[in-house]
Amino acid sequence: MNHDAYDDNYIRSILNSVKSIAMVGASPVNVRPSYFAFKYLAQRGYDMIPVNPGHVGKALMGKPFVASLADIGRPIDMVDIFRNSSHIMPVVEEALSLPQPPKVIWMQLGARDDAAAEKAEAAGLKVVMNRCPKIEYGRLSSEISWMGVNSRTLSSKRAPIPTQGMRLSLNRTSFGGGQTAASDRAAKNKTETT
Amino acid sequence: MTDRLPGFSTLAVHAGAQPDPTTGARATPIYQTTSFVFNDADHAASLFGLQAFGNIYTRIGNPTNAVLEERVAALEGGTAALAVASGHAAQLVVLQQLLRPGDEIIAARKLYGGSINQFTHAFKAFGWNVAWADPDEISTFEQAVTPHTKAIFIESIANPAGSITDIEAIAAVARKAGVPLIVDNTLATPYLIKPIDHGADIVVHSLTKFLGGHGNSLGGIIVDAGTFDWSKDNKYPMLSEPRPEYHGIKIQETFGNFAFAIACRVLGLRDLGPALSPFNAFMILTGIETLPLRMQKHCDNARAIAEFLSGHAAVASVDYAGLPGNAYNNLARKYAPKGAGAVFTFSLKGGYDAGVNLVSNLKLFSHLANVGDTRSLVIHPASTTHSQLDDAAKVRSGAAPDVVRLSIGIEDKEDLIADLDQALNA
Missing domain, CATH: 3.40.640.10 (Type I PLP-dependent aspartate aminotransferase-like (Major domain))
Structure with missing residues (x-):
């Protein structure tokens, strides 16, 4: 798996198949990226569970915070990790030790731990690093085009009008696998300068 | 669903434009609304x-x-x-x-x-x-x-x-x-x-x-x-x-x-x-939908006109990177192999006055301060776009007083060459 430039079909298959997402590091503060992503994914119909030991007793969009993945008490499809790269490994290890581990480990924009990814992949999980599921969902549904973002999708089909709580079609012609020169360069620049 | 990179012309027509979700309009609607x-x-x-x-x-x-x-x-x-x-x-x-x-x-x-x-x-x-x-x-x-x-x-x-x-x-x-x-x-x-x-x-x-x-x-x-x-x-x-x-x-x-x-x-x-x-x-x-077609025609016309001007007795020099021997020709081959663009300058043996005469004698070329039009354009940078620079800065930026700038359009090149020829000979 090339974790510098994902094939759109890989991302699409994940977002189309998972139903429940535990967000580790979810914040109730409404200017934090985790709050944005949690709210957006909940509005798009995902079963969202906020995980953050510092906020147990509170709720995020009506969903009560839990302290750890183990405290969820039921199987979940995906763990979305909103933590710095240095805090990824323990979360992945916890996810793998669950009675029924998740199918996907997703590390948020800016977060990457190749060793943790390798461990999860060895256990048969799919892994995404340094991406935001909100941005990817918005991109693959072309909803993000409203912000002038290059969705890297084309379609001659009429799209539904997005409404509250509606899942959007992600099945558009995609050219994500091709145009990666710039992202490859960004990844390379990052490795060389850090 | 295939992750295939569409070509430039396909993107020029389709990228960003999907049928309007509300009406099904295929051309992009003009959302002329403030809010x-x-x-x-x-x-x-x-x-x-x-x-x-x-x-x-x-x-x-x-x-x-x-x-x-x-x-x-x-x-x-x-x-x-x-x-x-x-x-x-x-x-x-x-x-x-x-x-x-x-x-x-x-x-x-x-x-x-x-x-x-x-x-x-x-x-x-x-x-x-x-x-x-x-x-x-x-x-x-x-x-x-x-x-x-x-x-x-x-x-x-x-x-x-x-x-x-x-x-x-x-x-x-x-x-x-x-x-x-x-x-x-x-x-x-x-x-x-x-x-x-x-x-x-x-x-x-x-x-x-x-x-x-x-x-x-x-x-x-x-x-x-x-x-x-x-x-x-x-x-x-x-x-x-x-x-x-x-x-x-x-x-x-x-x-x-x-x-x-x-x-x-x-x-x-x-x-x-x-x-x-x-x-x-x-x-x-x-x-933009016709950018690839237009741009190729702009470049092909520009090259033909640069070649024509290079051989004209009234012309002192032609600065077009698409011409062999031009100082930028190697960079043009590397960065712009399809064509070196359609904006270039040339200078006349008759200097400043010949430039002014040329501009006034042209019949198809429009004398105005723009480039990149379907129409062919001509301007004398030293007295217009670059007029607020001092003389040294004019020369440094390629706008010396005897220089005329052309922006070649997508007309038939034979007509453009004929227009330049009559104006140079007038």
Whole structure:
């Protein structure tokens, strides 16, 4: 798996198949990226569970915070990790030790731990690093085009009008696998300068 | 569903434009509206807080403009774009994100005269200083780097003489200095040169020229390559620091590899105000659909005319990078193999007076201050676009008093050559 430039079909298959997402590091503060992503994914119909030991007793969009993945008490499809790269490994290890581990480990924009990814992949999980599921969902549904973002999708089909709580079609012609020169360069620049 | 990269012409027609969800309209509708209703109070709050994708007010974004933005981003190979009222507005909005009073940019000496004026006078009043460097001497860029340098600015094909800039060499200087490289790609368009592939971090355009292509609508655009790490040295607080305008959001942290385009939209366009009319966006979009066809014809015509002028007894020299023997021909072959653009200069043996006579004797070429029209255009830079420069600066920027600039259109080349011939012989 090339974790510098994902094939759109890989991302699409994940977002189309998972139903429940535990967000580790979810914040109730409404200017934090985790709050944005949690709210957006909940509005798009995902079963969202906020995980953050510092906020147990509170709720995020009506969903009560839990302290750890183990405290969820039921199987979940995906763990979305909103933590710095240095805090990824323990979360992945916890996810793998669950009675029924998740199918996907997703590390948020800016977060990457190749060793943790390798461990999860060895256990048969799919892994995404340094991406935001909100941005990817918005991109693959072309909803993000409203912000002038290059969705890297084309379609001659009429799209539904997005409404509250509606899942959007992600099945558009995609050219994500091709145009990666710039992202490859960004990844390379990052490795060389850090 | 196939992950196949469509060709440039397919993107020029389709990128960003899907059938309208409400009406099924296939051409992009002109959303000529200032504002957009919210679903409810929570939706409004989400949009204002940048938490949801959607439309608020046309000064911040508009669905017609968004199609234009995505299309140019796709053609340039960037992550996102922001359309604004003009090429000058694009430069203003870009630099507002990067510079604070006392900061500097390094700019190539060979620039559009209007940009030289903007940098020298208007930006100076903001406390943004410019250090000029010579694109033909890469070392002058290295020597100009100081701790206050925040960006390097060049044109891919430089106005007025159509010289070709060694983008990769200057990108290397920018990377070493830890600053973004901004490339004005107006005269090349992504059909001829894609600066991001050569190391640019930001691309700007005057859409007014070849992209719109018909001389009917002003516009500008900023393309984010998604390649620069704005948070690394804390040199770019607009992107790396909590923004008080948005209750403490950090733009790069939230928007990742299209953070620069978002900053330009929500901190630049929103607060400075140079919004593009949706009608102009529609006109420019329609123009872009035929960009590959037009641009090839522009270039083929330009080369034929440059060859004709080279052999004319009244002509002293022709500066067209597409001609063998031109100082920029090797760079043209490397960066613009499909053609060296359609804007170039030549000088007449009769000097300044012969230039003035030529302009007045031409019957098809229009004498005006624009380039990149379907129509062929002619101008005398020394007395117009570059007139506010002193004589030395005119010569340095390729606009010496005996120089005439042509922008070759898409008419039949035989007619253009006949017009030039009669005017040169008159």
